Amino acid sequence: MEAEMTQAEFESQWQPIPGEDFPLPACPKGMVLLKAFADAHPDSFKFIRPEDFVHFENDAFAGIEEWDVFASHCLSCHACNEL
Numbered sequence: 055m056e057a058e059m060t061q062a063e064f065e066s067q068w069q070p071i072p073g074e075d076f077p078l079p080a081c082p083k084g085m086v087l088l089k090a091f092a093d094a095h096p097d098s099f100k101f102i103r104p105e106d107f108v109h110f111e112n113d114a115f116a117g118i119e120e121w122d123v124f125a126s127h128c129l130s131c132h133a134c135n136e137l
């Protein structure tokens with residue numbers, strides 16, 4: 055098993071693709087919460103879809119504490135909603 059990614063490595067997964075508008079799915083605080091979810095539930099995180107960052111209603115993640123914390127942050131965070 056590989057060592058855990060750093061926060062910077064984790065966020066680098068969302069580096070903008072040249073010519074495409076592909077921002078990070080959350081503000082810096084939200085990204086920390088998202089990484090906590092990814093670290094705690096890597097098998098679930100693999101199945102995350104772009105629309106999960108819009109609606110936060112993926113049944114597969116319902117009840118996962120780290121996801122619920124991330125989703126409730128994004129839904130109430132002004133910075134995340136500006137993205």
Ligand SMILES: [Zn+2]
Pocket residue numbers: 080081082083084127128131132133134135
């Ligand atoms: Zn936020």
